[in-house]
Amino acid sequence: MIQEQLIETVLLRLADGLPHSLADINADDLACALQQLDAWGLQPSQDEYSRYSIVRRLNLLDQAAINRTLFQHKLQNTQQDTQQGSVLVSRSLDSTNEFLLTQKDLPSGTICTTEMQTAGRGRRGRQWHSPFAQNLYFSLLWHFQTQPETLKALSLVVGICVADTLTELGVENIRLKWPNDIYLNGRKLGGILIESRIFNQQSQQMVIGIGLNLAMQPSDAEQISQPWANLNESAVKIERNQLVATLASRLQQALQQLEQYGSSHYLQRWQQYDYFYQQPIKLLLEQEEIHGICCGIDTDSGELLLKTEDGRIHHFNIGEISVRALHNQKI
Ligand code: BTN
DSSP states (O other): OOHHHHHHHHHHHHTTSSOEEOTTSOHHHHHHHHHHHHHTTOOOEEOTTSEEEOSSOOOOOOHHHHHHHHHHHHHHTTOSOSSSSOEEEESOBSOHHHHHHHOSSOOTTOEEEESOBSSOBOGGGOBOOOOTTTEEEEEEEEEEOSOGGGGTTHHHHHHHHHHHHHHHTTOOOEEEETTTEEEETTEEEEEEEEEEEEEOSSOEEEEEEEEEESSOOGGGOTTOOSOBOOGGGSSSOOOHHHHHHHHHHHHHHHHHHHHHHOSHHHHTTHHHHBTTTTOEEEEEOSSOEEEEEEEEEOTTTOOEEEEOTTSOEEEEOTTSOEEEESSSSOO
């Protein structure tokens, strides 16, 4: 058996978190596989009966199961193209965004997800903390045929899609923070990073990356400097494969609609999720900060609307601004 398959076999056998005899596997091969599991942070150990186990039970991503569910969703939604845009699952990658940015000839709608990222990227050049099998690291490639103007509000549409997906799965209290953050119970649950692959006049290829914390262990999140939330805090139990398929289906549909009809009808629903609507906020620009009341977004452009003390409403563009609550702690 080649090493990769062997690692997969050992991983699947130990994934239930219970002790297992692996005596049928050659000792050297087993040692290599266990070393890989250790590098993934799974801390394999041996008990007094020579049985092996890992640190916790894992709900592993399953490529075949996700694609089956995605196919069912597409049939139900009568999406014309049920074949395109399948999901690729990997156990470890540098970054799912990087994978889709660099692979050749992938069809529009292709999704990549992985158990772990070794170089996960956040916005503003930050690292995105990506421990094994605890969270969701999800990227989608889309070849846009429309002019870039309609793409300005793309990240807001994606945020609304993520919020809709989680709400549909029964999670309450999901909110969005302009322009790219997903909030649960007032703390950051996830974020969106959109990167561009190639640009020409005919087609613009974008990679939409989404990271969501599902069951991150506090010990794995020590470097995270802001209050964060896990999806498993919510009352409903979310199955990861189900989440990937539902999110994939919703996003693929939304992007088709975005190309046909523009973003406005999506952006009109931003307010229902807006965490700061009518709240005092400050915007941090490169050189200055501006205080005011958050008045939601302009539903044509996706720009943030901020009412300053003099009663004027100012528009702010995506990308240069971060939003912080004025009264409470840094978020
Ligand atoms: C943010 O800074 O809030 C955006 C975080 C985006 C993280 C996701 S995880 C999947 C995809 N791959 C990456 O390297 N980054 C994005």
